Amino acid sequence: MNLYSYIFRRLLYIIPVLLGVCLVIFVLFNLVAPDPAYTLLGKHATLKQIADLHHELGTDKPYLFQYLDTVKTAFTFNFGYSWTSKQNIWEMIKAGAGPSLAITGPLFVLSNIFAISLALLVAFYRGKLIDKVVLILSIAGMSIPSLAVVLFGQWFFAFKLGLFEISGYENGFPNFIPYVILPILLYVVISFGGDTRFYRTVILDEAYQDYVRTARSKGLSELRVMFKHVLKNSMIPILTQIIIQIPGLILGLLFAESFFSIPGLGAMTINAINNSDFPVIKAMTIMSAVGFIVFNVITDVLYTVVDPRMKLK
Amino acid sequence: MSPEKVLEVKDLVVEFRTDRGAVKAVNGVNFDVFKGKTVGIVGESGSGKSVTALAIMGLIPNPPGRVANGQILFGGKSLVTMAPSEMRKIRGNKIAMIFQEPMTSLNPVFTIGNQIEEVVELHQPHLSRSQRTAKAVDMLRLVGIPSPEKRVNEYPHQLSGGMRQRVMIAIALSCEPDILIADEPTTALDVTIQAQILELMKRLQKELGMGIILITHDLGVVAETCDTVAVMYCGQIVESADVNTLFNHPAHPYTKGLMDSIPSFDSTSGHKKERLQTIEGMVPSLFNLPNGCNFQDRCSKVTDACRGSQGDPVLKPSKGEGHYVACFNPLN
Numbered sequence: 001m002n003l004y005s006y007i008f009r010r011l012l013y014i015i016p017v018l019l020g021v022c023l024v025i026f027v028l029f030n031l032v033a034p035d036p037a038y039t040l041l042g043k044h045a046t047l048k049q050i051a052d053l054h055h056e057l058g059t060d061k062p063y064l065f066q067y068l069d070t071v072k073t074a075f076t077f078n079f080g081y082s083w084t085s086k087q088n089i090w091e092m093i094k095a096g097a098g099p100s101l102a103i104t105g106p107l108f109v110l111s112n113i114f115a116i117s118l119a120l121l122v123a124f125y126r127g128k129l130i131d132k133v134v135l136i137l138s139i140a141g142m143s144i145p146s147l148a149v150v151l152f153g154q155w156f157f158a159f160k161l162g163l164f165e166i167s168g169y170e171n172g173f174p175n176f177i178p179y180v181i182l183p184i185l186l187y188v189v190i191s192f193g194g195d196t197r198f199y200r201t202v203i204l205d206e207a208y209q210d211y212v213r214t215a216r217s218k219g220l221s222e223l224r225v226m227f228k229h230v231l232k233n234s235m236i237p238i239l240t241q242i243i244i245q246i247p248g249l250i251l252g253l254l255f256a257e258s259f260f261s262i263p264g265l266g267a268m269t270i271n272a273i274n275n276s277d278f279p280v281i282k283a284m285t286i287m288s289a290v291g292f293i294v295f296n297v298i299t300d301v302l303y304t305v306v307d308p309r310m311k312l313k
Numbered sequence: 314m315s316p317e318k319v320l321e322v323k324d325l326v327v328e329f330r331t332d333r334g335a336v337k338a339v340n341g342v343n344f345d346v347f348k349g350k351t352v353g354i355v356g357e358s359g360s361g362k363s364v365t366a367l368a369i370m371g372l373i374p375n376p377p378g379r380v381a382n383g384q385i386l387f388g389g390k391s392l393v394t395m396a397p398s399e400m401r402k403i404r405g406n407k408i409a410m411i412f413q414e415p416m417t418s419l420n421p422v423f424t425i426g427n428q429i430e431e432v433v434e435l436h437q438p439h440l441s442r443s444q445r446t447a448k449a450v451d452m453l454r455l456v457g458i459p460s461p462e463k464r465v466n467e468y469p470h471q472l473s474g475g476m477r478q479r480v481m482i483a484i485a486l487s488c489e490p491d492i493l494i495a496d497e498p499t500t501a502l503d504v505t506i507q508a509q510i511l512e513l514m515k516r517l518q519k520e521l522g523m524g525i526i527l528i529t530h531d532l533g534v535v536a537e538t539c540d541t542v543a544v545m546y547c548g549q550i551v552e553s554a555d556v557n558t559l560f561n562h563p564a565h566p567y568t569k570g571l572m573d574s575i576p577s578f579d580s581t582s583g584h585k586k587e588r589l590q591t592i593e594g595m596v597p598s599l600f601n602l603p604n605g606c607n608f609q610d611r612c613s614k615v616t617d618a619c620r621g622s623q624g625d626p627v628l629k630p631s632k633g634e635g636h637y638v639a640c641f642n643p644l645n
Contacts, residue, residue, distance in 0.1 A: 209417065210417040210418045211418055211419055214418045216404075217404060218404070218405035218432040219402065219432070219436065220405075232422050306422065308422060308424075308468040
């Protein structure tokens with residue numbers, strides 16, 4: 001099977017998925033969410049103002065027409081303008097992507113390296129003291145609410161010790177660095193528990209296979225056994241877990257950005273939801289749907305690289 | 314002239330700690346391996362055959378297992394007390410092992426060439442990359458894999474079970490070990506392939522002169538390939554002898570029982586519809602071994618001595634040279 005034709009065929013799935021995504025956002029927004037005109041105009045609006053606004057936004061058109069409009073947006077990526085700020089949404093996304101990536105990029109790299117190394121370490125020393133200590137820390141990390149970690153971190157490291165900025169952001173490298181270190185560190189702490197447990201399970205699944213015994217019987221050192229034989233076989237679930245995080249990086253951290261007043265895409269999305277800013281929500285939802293499909297295809301292609309038994313169909 | 318002794322197992326005890334206390338999976342096992350000769354270790358599942366093999370390889374998972382007592386001497390050196398780094402130089406190099414499950418014993422994500430070269434690279438670091446590849450191809454040819462130049466770049470899933478076991482043998486023999494431990498090498502293969510693999514092992518033994526420890530529960534395999542046999546029961550050797558003596562004059566009732574359990578196709582005996590004989594009862598739990606002989610509950614010749622009035626049975630010389638049996642009432 002030709003790689004390119006496989007990728008092309010898989011990308012064609014974007015069409016039905018986007019149609020479905022449009023239907024879901026459309027239904028949720030029109031039938032479940034409150035009328036955006038009330039949110040936008042406040043409680044003292046007259047009926048005339050509301051009707052005018054409906055006309056201006058196009059929300060007075062027939063549902064079918066509005067749905068087709070959403071579909072058109074999805075396929076052209078022409079997201080239009082925000083209802084609240086009247087800005088071009090593409091411009092908003094471009095402006096927000098920088099601050100978001102300044103946090104999610106390093107966070108993604110650090111948290112995965114940290115969790116996988118730790119998982120290899122505890123899998124190597126399974127049942128020993130270090131495994132138990134990491135288990136307790138992981139469970140603690142998973143159980144403590146992330147908000148508590150964030151608040152404590154801001155209070156202790158930023159306020160008490162004055163090591164970092166409590167919140168805020170400044171554009172441009174290296175100005176943003178003091179603002180992003182704390183959120184990155186705190187989110188590494190928040191995510192390491194679950195990630196480490198997951199990677200440890202995946203690695204240990206392989207560590208008891210017969211081929212590992214064969215590798216040992218050759219006289220290989222435990223490190224070679226772990227890093228060559230076990231790690232490559234664990235790569236499929238590890239790759240899946242890692243790559244599926246990437247579309248999320250572009251979308252930013254929804255809540256963290258609000259906690260730290262980072263003007264990124266996550267904060268933008270939360271604001272849009274609070275203000276019933278339909279075009280912005282629509283844009284972010286469509287972007288994430290496309291992102292997930294594209295990165296799923298990439299994952300599938302990478303499977304064939306790490307596992308010769310995999311064939312693309 | 315007696316052949317050179319390459320491995321000596323003395324009073325080997327392997328203990329596993331469990332939630333219900335320590336169990337001795339291997340309890341006082343003695344045997345020797347000679348150059349160019351094959352020792353068969355026979356017994357039911359759980360009799361301690363594989364644990365004995367893993368103990369020789371130094372691959373007992375610790376914890377929970379450990380060699381609690383005894384010696385394994387290889388070329389005068391004790392493998393039990395040897396430092397792990399020293400042991401790794403022997404493992405795969407001087408003592409190699411092949412396993413029961415050819416389907417899963419090879420790493421699925423590396424080519425078979427890579428898996429042969431890996432062990433060569435480790436133990437013969439002076440060879441260049443191209444020499445290693447040539448060695449891998451030679452080994453595949455030696456174990457009878459057709460068009461080895463092509464096969465060397467294939468992955469395990471592209472080979473049949475018999476071919477994979479040949480690859481395992483190629484890996485094991487690529488450093489020309491003094492001892493090959495074969496843990497039920499043919500159990501997972503069908504009968505024609507089984508014969509081919511045993512034939513291959515015998516041929517390579519003649520060519521390379523290694524001692525083989527063949528672990529099996531198949532007496533047919535033993536009769537075909539072994540020079541001497543040790544029969545294990547509950548972690549102990551209950552009878553050992555050269556292969557002819559054992560088959561012609563089994564002294565332990567358990568050995569006799571194993572032989573009677575082999576289906577016979579003898580059509581002249583007039584017992585065509587006769588039920589296959591079995592050994593009554595079950596192997597006792599290692600947590601709860603009886604006093605005296607471990608086989609007492611399943612034995613037809615049981616006496617008070619077997620129930621512990623004279624202690625545990627120990628291996629004693631029986632009739633014939635080199636024939637030992639641990640029984641108070643041996644047959645014949």
